[in-house]
Amino acid sequence: MSDPYERSAEYLDIMIAEAWEALAPALADALSNARARTGAVVDLGAGSGRGVRVICDALPQAPVLAVEPSAAMRAVLLARVHEDGELRKRVTVVPGDCASTDWPDGVRAVVALNVIGHLPPDQRRALWNRAARQLASGGVLVFNVTPPFAPTEVERVRMAHVAIGELEYEGWASARPSGVDEITWCMDYQVLRQGRVLAADSVQYRWWVATEDALAAEVAQAGLALRRVGDPGLGLCVLERVSATTSRAG
Incomplete structure (x- = not known):
């Protein structure tokens, strides 16, 4: 299986650092406010481990299963976990994806940030159904949705610029429609x-798009309810079993 992050792993962690300044506290709040108080946390597409650190800080002593299919990204993730004694005790890093990895029973939370677009619609629906079956009572699935929400052209834009030592690192993004x-x-x-450019890399990857309304309809079929949390610009969503949501409202 090809790894779209094989060449970009060198750059990604430093280029997402600024975005995580806003995302980290919103994720921490979503996890802390969940009704479930015990069980493990599954971080799907854990990437370089920035989310893993947030999870561990927000939910002290909760074990974390960090799932990352890219070997290149796992190298960064393992380094981040290994350098922190507390993370080494609590975080298990495994290769795999949303479908192939076994989850512990009674999962307290599932985190899937910057992941949902990687999943074709059938795999996305399979994730909702699995969460409905395996989340503990009061457990949550936290994910984000970001534009575009329909197949459309995205003009090339600089997404990150980072200076480290004598060098500067830039990331540019563009997109084109490639399917329904x-x-x-x-x-x-x-x-x-x-x-002066010393090195350059380009990567392409497929991304499935959907509106929030379409996702809400999908998760409802699985017995889950969707609600937005945090700053609307973050696109952060929380899923809970409908019964848990109803219980809270009552």
Whole structure:
């Protein structure tokens, strides 16, 4: 299986750091406010481990299963876990994806940030159904949805610029429609010294799009309810079993 992050793993962690400044406290709040108080947390598509650290800080002593299919990203993730004694005790890192990895019984929370677009509609619905079966009472699935919400062209834009030592790192993103409910992202990365390009990489990957209303209808069929949390610009959503939501409202 090809790994779309094989060439971009070198750049991703430093380029998402700024986005996590807003995302981290919103994720922590969503996890802390869940009704479930015991059980493990599953982090799907854990990437370089920024979310793992947030989970561990927000839910002290909860074991974490960090699932990451990309070997290149797992290398960064394992380094982050290994350098922190507390994370080493609580975090298990495994290869795999949403479908192939076994979850512990009675999962307290599932985190799937920047993941849902990687899933074709049938795999997305399978994830909702699995969460409905395996979440503990009061457990949550936290994910995010970001534009575009329909197949459309996205003009090339600089998404990140980071200076480290004498070098600068830039990331550029663009997208084109590639299916009825799909786009293809093109990500360009550059390393520069005083404006001169020293290295460059480009990667493409498929991304399935859906509106929030469409996702709400999908999760309802699985017996889950969707609600938005945090700053609307983050696109952060929480799923709970309908019965748990009804109980809270009552």
